[in-house]
Amino acid sequence: MAKAVLFLTDGFEETEAITTIDILRRGGVEVVTVSLTDKETVIGKHNIIVKADAFLDDIINDDSFDMLIIPGGTLDYTEYDGLLNLVQKYNNKNKKLAAICAAPAVFGKAGILKGKRAVCYPGVESWLTGAIIENDIVVTDGYITTAKGPATSMFFALQLLEIIKGKEIADKVGQAFLVPLINR
Numbered sequence: 634m635a636k637a638v639l640f641l642t643d644g645f646e647e648t649e650a651i652t653t654i655d656i657l658r659r660g661g662v663e664v665v666t667v668s669l670t671d672k673e674t675v676i677g678k679h680n681i682i683v684k685a686d687a688f689l690d691d692i693i694n695d696d697s698f699d700m701l702i703i704p705g706g707t708l709d710y711t712e713y714d715g716l717l718n719l720v721q722k723y724n725n726k727n728k729k730l731a732a733i734c735a736a737p738a739v740f741g742k743a744g745i746l747k748g749k750r751a752v753c754y755p756g757v758e759s760w761l762t763g764a765i766i767e768n769d770i771v772v773t774d775g776y777i778t779t780a781k782g783p784a785t786s787m788f789f790a791l792q793l794l795e796i797i798k799g800k801e802i803a804d805k806v807g808q809a810f811l812v813p814l815i816n817r
Contacts, residue, residue: 635662635797637700638692640716641685642669646706647677648783649733653702656790660798660806662699667692669713678706689715698728699797705734705754705782711742720745724777729796733780733789737761740777750774754782787812 637657639650654664668675668685675683692698693715701723703710710716716739723730724745732740737753738760740746747763752772770785771778771792778796780789791812795803 636665636698637662637702637793637797638665638667638698639702639704640667640669640689640710641675641683641704642707642709642713643676644678644707644709645675645683645704646734646783647679647681647683649704649706649786649789650677650683651681652786653704653733653790653793656787656806656810657794657797659809660794660802662794662797664702665692665698669710669716689713689719693719700729700731700793702793703732703736703739705732705736708735708738708757708760710736710739711760717743727776729776729778731778731780731789731793733786734782735760737764737779740764740779745777749777751777751779752781753779 657664666685667687720743734754735757737751738757741761746761749764750767750772751761751764752767758766771780771788791803791807
């Protein structure tokens, strides 16, 4: 079974995290939620509490994940050295990475966006060091996928599902949600 890890810290954007988890799980991807805090429960930007499956230390040496995913909502993600190191490790192995909203700032701080096309929440562009800033809502350049923000969460999640499980499964899940294919 395909596996992905999605990171949570206090202030995460709930729509981006929950939509992504939901879409990927509906498509048959095992998603492990990982708290970057020292608490099992993580509080989202709008006070929605999510219980994480694991802590960073639990998965730091686990190479079985097909993708690392960072939802946005806060630039605090950039302050976790363990996350930055893991992103660099996956980048060095050309393994799939994804971030939405403010979270592509992690990729910028990790130094992995040089010459890569990317997008982020408006106003966060200065964090995307070396990136070629695009205008699309979701951009995949090689093994790195970025997206703009909450309203793009469904399209971000479906793009990740397509990358991990293929177009047929992503289209099937998207159709069940009544997502117009013309917008994907």
